[in-house]
Structure formats: structure tokens, C-alpha cells
Amino acid sequence: MSETTETAVGAEVWPYPIRYGQVKRHESDVVVLGGGIAGVWAAIGAARQGAKVVLAEKTVTARSGAGGAGVDHWQWAADNPCSRVGPEELAQALIDNQGGYRNGISTYIQCASAYQALLEMEQMGGKVRDVDDEFKGAPFRDEASKLLFAYDYDARFVLRVWGSNYKLLLRKECRRLGVKIIDRISVTGLLTRDGRPGSQVIGATGVNTRTGEFNLFKARAVIMCMSRPQRNWTFSSELRGITTFRPPTNVGNGHAMAWRAGAEFTMMEKSMRSPFASPYSYPSYGVGNAINTWFACNIVDANGKEVPWVDCNGEVISNFDDRYRPAEGQKFFIMGGGSSSHPHPGLKEYAGPKLIPDLAERMQNGEFTPPFYADLTSMPDHERRVIWGLNVGEEGKTRVPVLQTYSQAGFDPEQDMLQTYDFLRGSGMREPVSPQERTFGEQGVCGGLVVDWDLMSTLPGLFGAGDLIYGSQDHSHAAATGRYVGRRAAIFADGQQDEHCDDGQIADEMTRVYAPLGNGEGNGGGMDWKELNAALCRVMQNYCAEPKNAELLDLAEMWLDDIAETEVPKLVADNPHKLMRALDVLDILTCDQMIVHACKARKASSTHLHFNRLDYPELDPPVWHKWITIRRDGDQVAVGEMPIAPWGDFESNYQSRL
Amino acid sequence: MQIKNTEVLRTPNSPTPGRPVIFNQEKCTGCNICVHFCMEDIFVPAARKGELPIILYPEECWYCGNCVDDCPVPGAIALNHPLMQRVRWKRKATGEHFRVR
Numbered sequence: 001m002s003e004t005t006e007t008a009v010g011a012e013v014w015p016y017p018i019r020y021g022q023v024k025r026h027e028s029d030v031v032v033l034g035g036g037i038a039g040v041w042a043a044i045g046a047a048r049q050g051a052k053v054v055l056a057e058k059t060v061t062a063r064s065g066a067g068g069a070g071v072d073h074w075q076w077a078a079d080n081p082c083s084r085v086g087p088e089e090l091a092q093a094l095i096d097n098q099g100g101y102r103n104g105i106s107t108y109i110q111c112a113s114a115y116q117a118l119l120e121m122e123q124m125g126g127k128v129r130d131v132d133d134e135f136k137g138a139p140f141r142d143e144a145s146k147l148l149f150a151y152d153y154d155a156r157f158v159l160r161v162w163g164s165n166y167k168l169l170l171r172k173e174c175r176r177l178g179v180k181i182i183d184r185i186s187v188t189g190l191l192t193r194d195g196r197p198g199s200q201v202i203g204a205t206g207v208n209t210r211t212g213e214f215n216l217f218k219a220r221a222v223i224m225c226m227s228r229p230q231r232n233w234t235f236s237s238e239l240r241g242i243t244t245f246r247p248p249t250n251v252g253n254g255h256a257m258a259w260r261a262g263a264e265f266t267m268m269e270k271s272m273r274s275p276f277a278s279p280y281s282y283p284s285y286g287v288g289n290a291i292n293t294w295f296a297c298n299i300v301d302a303n304g305k306e307v308p309w310v311d312c313n314g315e316v317i318s319n320f321d322d323r324y325r326p327a328e329g330q331k332f333f334i335m336g337g338g339s340s341s342h343p344h345p346g347l348k349e350y351a352g353p354k355l356i357p358d359l360a361e362r363m364q365n366g367e368f369t370p371p372f373y374a375d376l377t378s379m380p381d382h383e384r385r386v387i388w389g390l391n392v393g394e395e396g397k398t399r400v401p402v403l404q405t406y407s408q409a410g411f412d413p414e415q416d417m418l419q420t421y422d423f424l425r426g427s428g429m430r431e432p433v434s435p436q437e438r439t440f441g442e443q444g445v446c447g448g449l450v451v452d453w454d455l456m457s458t459l460p461g462l463f464g465a466g467d468l469i470y471g472s473q474d475h476s477h478a479a480a481t482g483r484y485v486g487r488r489a490a491i492f493a494d495g496q497q498d499e500h501c502d503d504g505q506i507a508d509e510m511t512r513v514y515a516p517l518g519n520g521e522g523n524g525g526g527m528d529w530k531e532l533n534a535a536l537c538r539v540m541q542n543y544c545a546e547p548k549n550a551e552l553l554d555l556a557e558m559w560l561d562d563i564a565e566t567e568v569p570k571l572v573a574d575n576p577h578k579l580m581r582a583l584d585v586l587d588i589l590t591c592d593q594m595i596v597h598a599c600k601a602r603k604a605s606s607t608h609l610h611f612n613r614l615d616y617p618e619l620d621p622p623v624w625h626k627w628i629t630i631r632r633d634g635d636q637v638a639v640g641e642m643p644i645a646p647w648g649d650f651e652s653n654y655q656s657r658l
Numbered sequence: 659m660q661i662k663n664t665e666v667l668r669t670p671n672s673p674t675p676g677r678p679v680i681f682n683q684e685k686c687t688g689c690n691i692c693v694h695f696c697m698e699d700i701f702v703p704a705a706r707k708g709e710l711p712i713i714l715y716p717e718e719c720w721y722c723g724n725c726v727d728d729c730p731v732p733g734a735i736a737l738n739h740p741l742m743q744r745v746r747w748k749r750k751a752t753g754e755h756f757r758v759r
Contacts, residue, residue: 015702059697063724068697164727184699209699238674242721242743247697280742283721287745304750377750400723405737406745409759416747416756577699577715 014575019213020514026182028054029493031219033187033204034254036065038466038478039225040170041117045486047177051493054217055174056185056206058249062171066227066246067475071163072293072395073150074476080115082142082149082156085332087111088650090157097334097346099608100625101267102445103471104647105453106481112654114476117483118159124169127162138382139321151295151352153324155332160386164394184209186580187253189509190222190261190462195502197632198262201462202499205509212576214510218501220493223463223485226254228441228448229591233271233545235537236279237530243281245442252441254468256587258449259594264458264631266642267447267470268598272610274439285395286402288374288420290355291337293391296323298375299355299420301368307359312351323353345607373417388413436541440595445471447598450629453653454492455485458631461496463489488657516573516582527570529582535563536589544596549615556596564589594630601628601639675740678719681710685734692725692735
């Protein structure tokens with residue numbers, strides 16, 4: 001066999017036609033911006049309502065988004081017939097478990113309709129049941145429906161599914177319904193009535209990432225499904241891709257353009273330490289561990305000594321099956337598997353089984369000897385096969401990089417123990433050691449677009465779904481909210497007049513978008529997108545990490561503004577691909593500024609927002625138990641607030657919009 | 659040792675990792691389906707039809723594996739994890755150590 005690693009040598013002519021400045025126009029009832037999981041479900045939802053739908057995707061709709069490569073856990077499907085917890089109770093538990101800082105609207109939509117979305121996926125050809133009886137008799141299987149469950153085997157509100165081809169099926173369904181999909185368009189801005197920020201959103205602009213062609217999208221309703229900011233604290237120009245959970249294309253383009261258009265945001269002050277952000281981490285789900293996809297795997301030390309598990313009461317779990325059951329006196333648990341240093345400070349009443357919290361100390365005392373391993377060999381057969389097979393085969397970004405690659409290198413789950421690296425890093429499981437390993441949007445619920453029960457933003461005509469809306473996350477959440485918002489946006493679009501896009505706004509955006517092309521070395525330019533991204537991260541590391549105070553945050557704002565004034569005009573791109581990356585970094589800068597504004601506005605420390613103000617050290621003062629909102633108002637930032645649970649009654653609000 | 663006296667070029671350093679995927683020249687038909695399915699758009703098609711795609715932006719690879727999954731010819735393309743991030747394991751019965759290759 002001859003192998004080759006063909007890389008670019010020398011500068012050849014760009015392989016695609018160049019169409020800088022040429023304009024392509026698209027018109028529809030609904031335009032969906034971003035074709036990840038939320039985007040395709042939104043397009044399907046709107047098309048089923050009879051709307052003419054255009055979908056613009058930055059990469060390739062067939063596979064794009066954090067969940068494009070797959071999904072193994074269909075979370076919080078409390079509407080499934082086996083769930084012992086109802087949608088309202090589960091939604092409230094999830095909100096309480098985040099100290100109130102979780103979006104009740106979108107969480108309820110998820111809890112009340114995730115299973116309905118899954119049944120639609122089954123209609124499209126997706127595998128959602130164990131029809132091949134691979135796991136017959138397993139304690140996580142419902143024999144009648146053949147549905148498989150995860151985590152709490154009594155409560156049964158999280159399903160295990162075979163999602164590695166779901167995205168391909170969703171794109172097929174879009175096509176069947178007549179959705180016009182346009183790939184390789186990086187959406188750059190929103191068009192508003194009369195070109196004014198703060199007025200109704202009537203369209204969007206974008207640039208083709210291969211040809212540089214300018215695209216105009218005019219629509220009666222606009223749905224943004226563009227995930228969330230990343231690369232705000234951590235950016236390695238190299239050595240990054242394999243470790244990240246969400247694709248590097250997700251940088252918060254939607255956040256930035258909605259901010260420029262005057263939409264309101266909340267929770268933007270939350271960021272946290274995260275090993276996912278580190279370029280020195282490992283393939284996601286590809287090391288020995290005991291959480292999420294690997295819950296509840298046996299962990300052993302170098303001598304084969306098993307690390308004990310404890311329940312929410314701190315009692316050691318002696319019976320293996322009890323790792324999948326609530327503790328005595330507990331009604332149900334949410335996930336589980338982490339150790340005490342897991343960054344989510346959830347409530348004890350919903351805490352799942354986990355490894356002993358003092359493992360680091362007991363290792364120090366000599367009771368356990370590193371390195372540690374995930375020992376699938378000693379797991380019951382059905383648990384071993386479901387982890388190394390279904391879960392590490394269908395999860396986003398594991399099928400090829402982990403299951404296939406490791407298997408081809410000889411890894412055998414019946415004989416081999418996969419090393420865990422977390423305990424070698426100085427502290428407990430998943431706790432990063434570097435303050436630079438900080439993230440806004442790589443994991444957990446985070447800040448985003450403020451939406452109402454229609455999932456419409458504070459700007460009329462602008463809707464949101466998936467990870468982009470505040471206090472939300474997850475694959476089944478993206479599916480459920482996408483499906484829901486598509487319907488709501490189509491209904492809204494039906495009542496709208498035809499609007500005229502403002503020529504001045506379009507011309508300004510073209511000038512902004514193409515600016516990096518004119519900044520060659522000879523023109524005083526030459527700032528590379530990677531160098532700019534790294535420099536922005538350094539500002540955020542130094543002045544907007546942990547801890548914070550007014551002085552530091554003022555400096556953060558000052559240095560971000562300084563870079564915007566001095567280096568941004570020098571930002572250079574010499575082909576459409578690099579132009580996309582350059583525009584991404586400009587949006588990262590905008591997101592950084594939003595984050596700093598929000599941090600300045602919250603004058604209190606907060607456990608659940610991972611927010612530590614040296615100048616306001618009191619933790620969680622009740623008067624600050626509320627959402628802080630920010631929006632752009634001319635050159636100023638308007639700060640506001642919302643009560644902690646602004647959504648009212650779940651069921652009546654939800655039912656009235658079906 | 660005889661070193662062939664060929665033309666030496668003034669080449670820049672390669673990005674790291676520089677080889678996120680490896681093509682099998684004998685199997686790859688140059689159909690460019692991997693170019694189509696790559697989310698990060700790290701490939702461009704070769705100048706001549708039927709030749710291997712060019713990995714133009716190797717350091718932007720997300721290692722999602724979609725290029726491998728969606729390739730119509732099994733074995734024509736394989737992921738190549740960065741050496742720094744190749745995970746290890748131990749065989750329980752023998753104590754032997756292995757790693758991703």
C-alpha cells in the first residue's frame with residue numbers, strides 16, 4: 001500500500017470562481033440562518049406549516065453543527081411513554097439544578113416535545129429503538145417499546161439512540177419539503193426595516209466561503225440557529241480541532257449580528273473553566289472516564305483497584321446496578337458520573353451517582369496509584385456493548401475518531417482498559433489546571449438571545465432556536481426548539497407585509513465584509529486572523545477571567561476597543577476561506593465586548609454563573625437573583641433585568657401555541 | 659551516506675498537525691466527496707480531475723471523521739490523530755501497553 005499525505009506546496013490558483021462584490025438575491029417567507037440541528041428542524045417546521053423556506057448554512061448542511069456527526073443521548077424526553085417524571089417537573093428540576101439560570105421556555109419545550117421530535121425522526125428513517133434486539137433483557141431496555149434509556153434506569157427520561165445518520169436524514173426531509181438549502185454561506189449581518197437597528201428584522205446578508213459572492217436574503221421571518229460564541233479565552237492557532245466538542249466554525253456569528261441589530265441578550269457574564277477549551281486535551285469521549293457517554297464505567301487504578309462510587313448522600317454504592325438508580329429518599333437523578341470537582345454546582349436532591357469525591361487526596365495518601373483506567377472488561381456485557389458500540393459509535397464526533405480509529409489500532413473492550421488522563425493533571429476528574437482553559441460556549445448552558453414563548457427575540461421578526469438562545473443547550477433541545485420555532489415563525493410570516501431592504505444598510509455591510517481583502521501588506525495591513533484571535537484571547541484571559549473587578553473589566557473594555565481601532569483595520573484576507581475566518585474573528589471581538597459589558601453590569605458574585613467579583617464578594621445575594629440583560633442602543637449599551645422566572649405557567653403558555 | 663543533490667527550496671514550516679487525514683493513493687478516486695462533506699473546508703480539489711484532494715488548511719481540522727464516514731471507497735481516507743493526542747490503553751491480562759497508531 002502506498003500512502004500519501006498530499007499537502008499544499010507552493011501557491012496555486014484558487015480552485016473556485018471568485019465573485020467578490022457580485023450579489024445573489026433570495027426571497028422567502030422564512031429564512032433560516034444556520035443549518036445545524038436546530039436549523040434543519042426549524043426549516044422542516046416552517047415548511048410543514050406551508051411556508052416557503054430558504055436555509056443558509058456556513059458549511060455543509062448534510063453534516064454541519066455540533067450534532068451533525070451524531071447523537072447518542074436524546075435528553076430530557078419526559079413526553080416519552082416510559083418516563084416516570086412529567087415535563088413540568090423535569091423542566092423545573094433542570095432549572096433549579098442550575099440555580100434558576102436556565103431558560104424555562106426552551107427547557108419546557110424540550111421536556112414536553114423531545115420524544116415527539118424523535119418519533120418524527122423515526123418516520124424519516126432514523127433508528128430510535130432496539131429493533132435488532134441487540135440489548136434484549138438489559139435493565140435499560142423497555143421490552144414492549146424496545147426503547148433504550150440512560151443514566152437513571154427507573155426515571156427513564158433520557159433515551160439512547162442511533163443518531164450518527166440523523167443529520168443526513170434531516171437534510172433529505174428538508175429537500176422533500178422543498179426547503180431551498182444554500183451551503184457555504186457565512187451569514188454576516190441582519191437587515192432591518194429602514195436599515196435602523198432595533199426595528200423589525202426583514203432579512204440577512206452573507207458571503208460565500210468559496211467564491212466570496214455576496215448573498216442577500218429577504219424574508220418575512222428570520223430564524224437564527226447559529227450556536228454560540230467560542231474561542232473567547234482559548235485559541236491555539238494549531239493543535240486544537242481534535243479536543244473540541246463543538247465545531248470551530250461556531251464562533252457566535254449569530255450573537256454578534258443580533259447584537260449589532262439591537263437585540264437583547266442575557267446571561268452573557270457566565271463563563272467557566274473547561275478542559276474542552278484546551279488544545280492539550282484529548283479526543284472528546286475518547287479517554288477513559290465515567291461520565292456522560294461513559295456513565296457509569298468502572299474506573300481502576302494502576303494495580304486494578306476499583307475506585308468506589310457514591311450516591312447523593314455520600315454513601316458508597318456496593319451494588320453495581322444501583323449506579324443507575326436514585327438513592328434512598330431520592331425521586332430521580334440528573335445525569336451523574338462526575339466527581340466533586342465537576343464544574344456544575346448542582347443540587348444534592350438531583351445529584352447522580354459519582355466517583356468518590358476525595359480521590360485526589362486518597363491518591364496522595366497512597367491508597368490509589370495512578371494512572372487510572374476505564375475498565376470496560378469488568379462491566380456487565382450489556383453495559384460494555386452499549387458504551388463501546390452504541391454510545392461511542394453514535395455520539396457526535398466519536399464514530400470515526402474513537403470507535404473506528406481505536407478499534408483499527410487493536411483496542412478491544414473485552415480485554416483492554418482505556419487510560420484516563422484527568423487524574424494525572426493534578427486534581428480531580430475534569431478539573432482543568434490552567435486558567436486559560438476557560439470557555440463561554442463549549443459546554444453547559446450559557447448566555448444568548450432573549451426570547452419569548454414564540455421563541456421570538458426582542459426584535460420583531462427575529463426568532464432563535466438551539467444553543468443560540470440564552471440558558472439552553474443540547475441536541476434534543478435543538479431539535480425540539482427548532483421544530484417549534486419553525487411553526488411559530490411561519491405563522492408570524494403569514495401576517496407580514498412585503499418589506500423593502502435598505503440600500504444603505506446593504507452597501508455598508510458590503511464595505512464591512514470585504515474590508516480585509518483590501519488590507520494587503522502594501523496597504524499597511526497584514527494582521528492575520530489567527531494572530532488577532534490569539535490577542536483577543538489574551539485580553540480576556542488577563543482582564544475578564546477569574547477573579548474580576550471593575551478595574552480589570554474597564555481594562556478589558558479599553559484593550560478590546562484599542563485592538564478594534566488599531567489592529568482590526570489591518571486585518572487581512574486573500575481568499576474567500578480566509579475572509580470567512582477573518583470575519584469570524586471580528587464577531588469573536590464583538591462577543592468579547594458583549595461579555596465584558598455583561599460582566600460590568602452584574603455587581604454581585606454568583607455560584608451558578610461561575611462569577612467571582614472581588615469588589616462584590618458576597619456570594620449569591622438574593623437581590624441579584626435575576627437575569628441581567630444587555631442590548632446595544634446607538635453607541636451606548638442599555639442594561640436591564642428580568643425576574644428570575646419570567647416565563648409564567650409552562651403548560652398553558654406552551655399549549656396555547658401548538 | 660550519499661545524499662542526493664537535488665534542488666533545495668526556501669519552504670516555510672508546516673502547520674501542526676499537518677496531516678489530519680491520510681489518503682490511500684491506490685484507493686482514492688479523486689471524486690472530491692470528502693471536499694464536499696468537510697465542515698471546516700480544509701480540502702480543496704486538485705487542479706486535475708481524478709487526483710487526490712489537497713489538504714490546504716490541515717490545522718483547521720475538527721477530526722469529526724465525516725470525510726471517512728461519507729467516502730464511497732472504504733479505506734481510501736483515514737483519520738490521523740495528532741501524535742500528541744494519541745490515547746493509550748493497557749491489556750488487563752498481560753499488562754501490555756498500546757496506543758492509537
